[in-house]
Amino acid sequence: MSMIAAFYGGKSILITGATGFMGKVLMEKLFRTSPDLKVIYILVRPKAGQTLQQRVFQILNSKLFEKVKEVCPNVHEKIRAIYADLNQNDFGISKEDMQELLSCTNIIFHCAATVRFDDTLRHAVQLNVTATQQLLLMASQMPKLEAFIHISTAFSNCNLKHIDEVIYPCPVEPKKIIDSLEWLDDAIIDEITPKLIGDRPNTYTYTKALGEMVVQQESGNMNIAIIRPSIVGATWQEPFPGWVDNLNGPSGLIIAAGKGFLRAIKATPMAVADLIPVDTVVNLTLAVGWYTAVHRPKSTLVYHCTSGNFNPCNWGKMGFQILATFEKIPLERAFRRPYADFTTNNFTTQYRNAVSHRAPAIIYDFYLRLTGRKPRMTKLMNRLLRTVSMMEYFVNQSWEWSTYNTEMLMSELSPEDQRVFNFDVRQLNWLEYIENYVLGVKKYLLKEDMAGIPEAKQHLKRLRNIHYLFNTALFLIAWRLLIARSQMARNVWFFIVSFCYKFLSYFRASSTLKV
Ligand SMILES: CCCCCCCCCCCCCCCCCCCCCCCCCCCC(=O)SCCNC(=O)CCNC(=O)[C@H](O)C(C)(C)COP(=O)(O)OP(=O)(O)OC[C@H]1O[C@@H](n2cnc3c(N)ncnc32)[C@H](O)[C@@H]1OP(=O)(O)O
Numbered sequence: 001m002s003m004i005a006a007f008y009g010g011k012s013i014l015i016t017g018a019t020g021f022m023g024k025v026l027m028e029k030l031f032r033t034s035p036d037l038k039v040i041y042i043l044v045r046p047k048a049g050q051t052l053q054q055r056v057f058q059i060l061n062s063k064l065f066e067k068v069k070e071v072c073p074n075v076h077e078k079i080r081a082i083y084a085d086l087n088q089n090d091f092g093i094s095k096e097d098m099q100e101l102l103s104c105t106n107i108i109f110h111c112a113a114t115v116r117f118d119d120t121l122r123h124a125v126q127l128n129v130t131a132t133q134q135l136l137l138m139a140s141q142m143p144k145l146e147a148f149i150h151i152s153t154a155f156s157n158c159n160l161k162h163i164d165e166v167i168y169p170c171p172v173e174p175k176k177i178i179d180s181l182e183w184l185d186d187a188i189i190d191e192i193t194p195k196l197i198g199d200r201p202n203t204y205t206y207t208k209a210l211g212e213m214v215v216q217q218e219s220g221n222m223n224i225a226i227i228r229p230s231i232v233g234a235t236w237q238e239p240f241p242g243w244v245d246n247l248n249g250p251s252g253l254i255i256a257a258g259k260g261f262l263r264a265i266k267a268t269p270m271a272v273a274d275l276i277p278v279d280t281v282v283n284l285t286l287a288v289g290w291y292t293a294v295h296r297p298k299s300t301l302v303y304h305c306t307s308g309n310f311n312p313c314n315w316g317k318m319g320f321q322i323l324a325t326f327e328k329i330p331l332e333r334a335f336r337r338p339y340a341d342f343t344t345n346n347f348t349t350q351y352r353n354a355v356s357h358r359a360p361a362i363i364y365d366f367y368l369r370l371t372g373r374k375p376r377m378t379k380l381m382n383r384l385l386r387t388v389s390m391m392e393y394f395v396n397q398s399w400e401w402s403t404y405n406t407e408m409l410m411s412e413l414s415p416e417d418q419r420v421f422n423f424d425v426r427q428l429n430w431l432e433y434i435e436n437y438v439l440g441v442k443k444y445l446l447k448e449d450m451a452g453i454p455e456a457k458q459h460l461k462r463l464r465n466i467h468y469l470f471n472t473a474l475f476l477i478a479w480r481l482l483i484a485r486s487q488m489a490r491n492v493w494f495f496i497v498s499f500c501y502k503f504l505s506y507f508r509a510s511s512t513l514k515v
């Protein structure tokens with residue numbers, strides 16, 4: 001019997017960010033392994049014209065929850081969606097709902113965040129810092145609370161090369177930042193943002209670090225733990241391999257490469273690609289929830305959920321395997337044949353951006369205009385290049401995360417819990433994982449049918465022929481222009497032609513002799 005699964009039985013669990021990538025997998029695993037849990041409260045806002053109930057309905061009716069419905073048929077009754085917008089004071093939660101949350105909650109998993117790299121400091125602080133502070137305040141008023149688990153990121157201290165499982169202080173106190181953002185106007189905030197984030201690459205990593213400081217400062221008597229996952233990717237094993245439903249991290253770039261848009265990326269092939277499957281993160285999170293509530297460590301423990309030190313894979317191997325998978329399982333309606341490589345300096349990156357990204361987009365837009373359609377490729381390409389440039393920081397260096405606490409926890413689990421809540425990435429086969437990831441991107445993210453693979457392969461063949469035809473025409477035009485302008489080119493041309501003529505004459509004469 002799994003001790004962790006039993007622990008969650010009968011519990012009232014509060015999850016923020018349950019509609020997000022990680023939140024959904026967390027809920028799924030909880031329902032599947034502890035169907036006797038009492039209730040999961042999820043803080044949700046209406047979005048994209050959907051009410052809370054419609055959002056929950058959509059999640060529960062997705063493929064991800066198919067197994068859950070078998071083991072927990074009354075799952076609908078065990079989810080309680082509570083209106084909450086983390087941008088508002090008290091999250092805009094009604095008095096009755098707040099009362100219920102305060103009096104019933106046993107465990108909190110705080111997953112909600114803005115993960116955008118380009119968010120304004122104001123918004124990133126509101127969500128990743130102030131909302132965390134408010135949630136901790138709520139938690140401190142919960143008499144039945146057993147554990148509060150905060151999801152941070154392994155990159156919250158990416159300005160360091162070696163990162164320990166400790167909370168590092170930021171030069172400016174979070175409270176001072178929160179206070180000053182209240183009265184500073186947006187223009188001034190934009191101006192001071194680079195100074196505040198210092199040697200971090202974006203507001204995301206900076207505000208996640210501030211969020212950790214807030215957790216430390218407001219922890220009081222609560223049992224709190226922080227989880228720091230690295231780059232979270234598709235599921236490895238559970239509930240099935242390859243599930244992914246958003247474009248964050250590598251997923252968007254995998255699509256861009258598969259559709260033939262992405263031709264080059266400034267990356268260091270030997271740098272460690274510290275990806276971690278989302279189900280591994282969820283298993284560790286649930287194990288930490290159990291350990292924190294039952295063993296009540298004296299201080300706030302930080303757990304690194306990374307792969308680099310256990311089972312490293314580098315970007316070269318990952319990129320190669322992604323492209324190899326597209327040979328077998330191509331995406332539909334590709335713009336060009338998938339091919340990409342790594343550039344290593346700014347000059348080659350600029351060159352490749354001009355020649356391999358922008359020029360084909362301009363040519364295609366010209367073709368769209370000629371055929372009376374609206375040009376769109378240049379805009380799309382600019383967006384892609386902007387995204388790629390934001391990722392560059394993370395694919396050109398390696399970090400070392402110590403994993404003392406994570407290993408300690410692993411050794412504390414019973415063999416059954418190590419199996420059911422497996423977070424040992426030493427068992428992960430990267431080539432298999434990446435292949436399933438690419439397949440998952442195709443099936444679950446792009447919703448492409450596997451029956452369309454032969455047609456996708458035909459399409460790639462047509463693209464290859466167009467490519468050869470285009471290159472030959474380009475060569476002939478360039479050559480013709482050169483001959484018209486240069487005596488030297490003309491001489492070379494006549495030499496080649498006469499050489500070919502002589503060779504053919506000799507070949508014809510010798511074959512006549514043989515007859
Ligand atoms: C030895 C040599 C061998 C040779 C081999 C050759 C190898 C060749 C390589 C080929 C393979 C290519 C694949 C390589 C993989 C490299 C992957 C590198 C990934 C590194 C990721 C590091 C991240 C680590 C950070 C830490 C982790 C975290 O803690 S948080 C999670 C990470 N967060 C994110 O990823 C958020 C990023 N997103 C954003 O910040 C924003 O969305 C944006 C700035 C990217 C875009 O903002 P914008 O306002 O322009 O757009 P938005 O409104 O968001 O969306 C507009 C449309 O764009 C689509 N979109 C959104 N995000 C992405 C995305 N990431 N990629 C692509 N498209 C995206 C979005 O859906 C919208 O589309 P429409 O709705 O159709 O308009």
Ligand SMILES: NC(=O)C1=CN([C@@H]2O[C@H](COP(=O)(O)OP(=O)(O)OC[C@H]3O[C@@H](n4cnc5c(N)ncnc54)[C@H](OP(=O)(O)O)[C@@H]3O)[C@@H](O)[C@H]2O)C=CC1
Pocket residue numbers: 016017018019020021022023043044045047084085086087110111112113114115127151152153154208228229230231232233246248249
């Ligand atoms: N993905 C990754 O690679 C990594 C993620 N992490 C961390 O893991 C956690 C989960 O990330 P992930 O699932 O990928 O992120 P997602 O972007 O998929 O999910 C974010 C969640 O936060 C919710 N949210 C955002 N703003 C608000 C708001 N104003 N009010 C209420 N809810 C809000 C979203 O709700 P809605 O659906 O309404 O937008 C969504 O449920 C985050 O803390 C992130 O920092 C750490 C390392 C890597």
